[in-house]
Amino acid sequence: MIVVLAPDCSLKDKAGVVRFIERHGGRLIVSEIGQETHIGLIGTEAQALAADLETMPGVAEILGVAPPYPQVSREYHPESSEVRIGDLHIGGPEVIVMAGPCSVEREEQLSIIGRVVASAGARMLRGGAFKPRSSPYSYQGLGEEGLVLLAAVREQTGLPVVTEVVAPEDVDLVGRYADMLQIGARNMQNFRLLSEVGAQSRPVLLKRGLSSTLEELLLAAEYVVSAGNPQVALCERGIRTFETATRNTLDIAAVPVLKRKTHLPVIVDPSHAAGDRELVPHLARSAVAAGADGVLVEVHNDPDNALSDGAQSLTLDGFSSMMDEIRQVAVAVDRSIAAPAG
């Protein structure tokens, strides 16, 4: 619910409205939109205050029912927000490509991949050090050693690092090495983890759960933002459907729907959606065309021998070709993608 104050509302009346809401235990967010002051009320009890608020001095009108995720909603924050990592702006005019292996395996592997993706125009380096695997017998990642390698390749390439954190007790550790913390699909509703990444200052890349609705994704983002961290980007990575021809089904409509519902940047991961490297460039093109603010893609120097997700990892050459293709699409939708080096 949003309380719109009259343009000539006095400071005294404004304070009266705020005090009334607080006295009744309501949480609120005040935003200035053009000439208008909007007071957003959070929580289901908010509706009970509507009748009284409507008659208070200085109140112009009460608008609709609040979405259950007020802080990430467009209603409360009409301007698109940007996630900042150094001089990178995720959610600005440039479509940010984040690329690297599924898992960090060895120094040489990460270093080769990092250099190639950087020179092809990637702006962030991805790579998992803590891997959430379906089987306990699958490769689980190098842990802190993998973080050290990511930080070393950041030094070599200048690319900031995004890497997954799987447990609340690891947030400090991962935050010491990474520039952005990834919450994986399997952890989208790990509420303690969400609160923990919300209580620290590294930006968060929040992936959509395998079977989660967009509303659930937005509620998960609300956990992070309401814990104090507004730097969140959402990631559509394909969802479970009856279709088995692809690993998951890329919900491309999620991009414009999320853009309508939230001010947060939206990233697409075509790799986990496709499960097949030949399909990845097609999905990446459609993501950029649909308005994605970034593309998160898996790349490997020797995908056939990758320790995880080799089938969906682009080769180094394949990555460069995909970049050429999505660069053209970006121009067609008034965006840009960083040019290759040299």
Ligand code: PEP
């Ligand atoms: C990953 O990015 O390697 C990963 C595990 O992704 P997801 O959580 O989307 O499956």
Ligand code: MN
């Ligand atoms: Mn992967």
